[in-house]
């Protein structure tokens with residue numbers, strides 16, 4: 522089983538002016554591609570380790586797998602969450618769920634923005650479905666693989682690694698987050714909620 526870099530659903534200029542084509546090309550074609558390659562390389566090394574009965578590097582390989590695979594998954598989700606006709610507010614069942622779990626759309630947006638802005642180092646903000654209580658939660662994900670609830674499924678993510686914004690926004694993270702809200706494809710998020718909320722609880 523190997524992982525592949527998914528094609529974007531839109532062209533490189535489609536998210537401008539909020540996300541420049543220069544960033545999108547590098548972010549998708551280089552950074553995301555590196556996580557795909559890293560996940561595949563790690564799986565090959567694990568296969569070699571099993572073959573050779575040499576698990577001396579199992580700790581590092583296990584960390585590498587979590588890092589690269591999570592990097593691939595979050596980026597693939599991120600591209601689907603964005604779109605050229607995005608922005609505005611969510612509607613329908615997604616809006617109802619957000620209102621139920623966060624009090625209001627604005628309350629959710631403020632918490633998600635604060636989580637994104639507060640990340641120390643590299644990470645993501647994520648809106649995730651938590652199937653045990655059947656609710657949406659906002660997580661602050663460190664790197665790609667740390668600090669989220671086990672069993673949750675992210676349905677909306679925001680990349681706050683410097684590679685996601687620095688070429689365009691320099692150190693002004695707040696403007697990147699403002700730009701992001703203008704390119705969120707709420708229909709994609711709503712479709713994801715409809716799918717994952719029908720799934721079984723993890724425990």
Ligand SMILES: [Fe+2]
Nearest residue numbers: 552680682685
């Ligand atoms: Fe990224």
